[in-house]
Amino acid sequence: MSNKHEMTRQDERLPSNLRGRLVATPPVDIYENDEEYVLEADVPGVAQDRVTLRLENGELSLEAQWSVPEIEGATVLAREFRPVDFRRSFVLPDTVDAEKVSASLKDGVLTVRIPKGEAVRPRSIQIRAG
Amino acid sequence: MLYGWLDFDRPWEAMDDFRRRMDRLFDDLDRETAPVREGTWPRGVLYDAGEHLVLQVAVPGLTKEEVQISGSQDVLTVSGERKMAAPEGHTTQRRERLPVRFCRSFAFPVKADVEHAEAGLKDGILTITVPKAPEVRPRSIAVQVS
Numbered sequence: 001m002s003n004k005h006e007m008t009r010q011d012e013r014l015p016s017n018l019r020g021r022l023v024a025t026p027p028v029d030i031y032e033n034d035e036e037y038v039l040e041a042d043v044p045g046v047a048q049d050r051v052t053l054r055l056e057n058g059e060l061s062l063e064a065q066w067s068v069p070e071i072e073g074a075t076v077l078a079r080e081f082r083p084v085d086f087r088r089s090f091v092l093p094d095t096v097d098a099e100k101v102s103a104s105l106k107d108g109v110l111t112v113r114i115p116k117g118e119a120v121r122p123r124s125i126q127i128r129a130g
Numbered sequence: 131m132l133y134g135w136l137d138f139d140r141p142w143e144a145m146d147d148f149r150r151r152m153d154r155l156f157d158d159l160d161r162e163t164a165p166v167r168e169g170t171w172p173r174g175v176l177y178d179a180g181e182h183l184v185l186q187v188a189v190p191g192l193t194k195e196e197v198q199i200s201g202s203q204d205v206l207t208v209s210g211e212r213k214m215a216a217p218e219g220h221t222t223q224r225r226e227r228l229p230v231r232f233c234r235s236f237a238f239p240v241k242a243d244v245e246h247a248e249a250g251l252k253d254g255i256l257t258i259t260v261p262k263a264p265e266v267r268p269r270s271i272a273v274q275v276s
Contacts, residue, residue: 105253
């Protein structure tokens with residue numbers, strides 16, 4: 001059961017440089033069942049206290065800051081990635097229960113659970129014998 | 131690079147390719163980021179910290195049981211598998227993170243003592259610290275005034 005609501009925005013896919021810090025768009029998976037949406041984002045190098053989630057006007061915005069300490073006195077020999085902050089926002093369907101959004105961070109993966117509102121959850125309807 | 135498992139039936143060719151790529155990589159130190167193929171996963175950064183070499187690899191979503199590290203005196207190999215599955219009873223609405231089975235080797239520019247390497251995993255960043263071989267460690271030389 002999917003309402004095909006497009007939560008992500010297409011114009012946010014490229015890394016950019018904001019206030020001198022490199023900002024990237026984290027890759028995201030979105031799962032769904034009758035009760036909720038589950039959003040998982042890869043944000044390696046981000047500690048729990050450096051994640052900000054904001055929900056405003058039906059838009060969920062995620063900001064996560066690189067928090068791996070620099071290695072003292074070290075020089076880079078080869079680099080395939082740079083420290084980045086992650087930023088991305090999602091447009092939630094009207095039907096979600098914004099009050100009950102919850103999030104957790106484990107092993108560099110941020111999981112956000114977004115419960116659907118009571119009104120749109122499927123329910124079984126009792127048929128009474130007449 | 132040793133990224134595709136298909137390369138494993140011709141290990142030497144893969145090794146040569148790997149060396150060529152690493153050589154090119156070290157030639158490109160001035161660049162912001164070393165050239166890596168699109169879709170390369172996981173990615174690493176190699177540091178020279180004086181007495182040690184430090185390799186950091188971004189492996190979000192993997193636990194320490196899911197990552198294997200092996201090495202010789204001048205190469206560290208990080209391998210494992212990232213399985214991606216929808217949570218129980220959920221359907222997938224959007225998929226940008228792909229399941230991957232990986233095996234990546236990172237070459238050291240100097241000899242290192244892999245026996246005494248230490249690895250830690252925190253917030254999806256794997257950090258491996260390897261002491262340099264004694265003969266290549268920096269040493270201070272006292273200047274005698276005569």
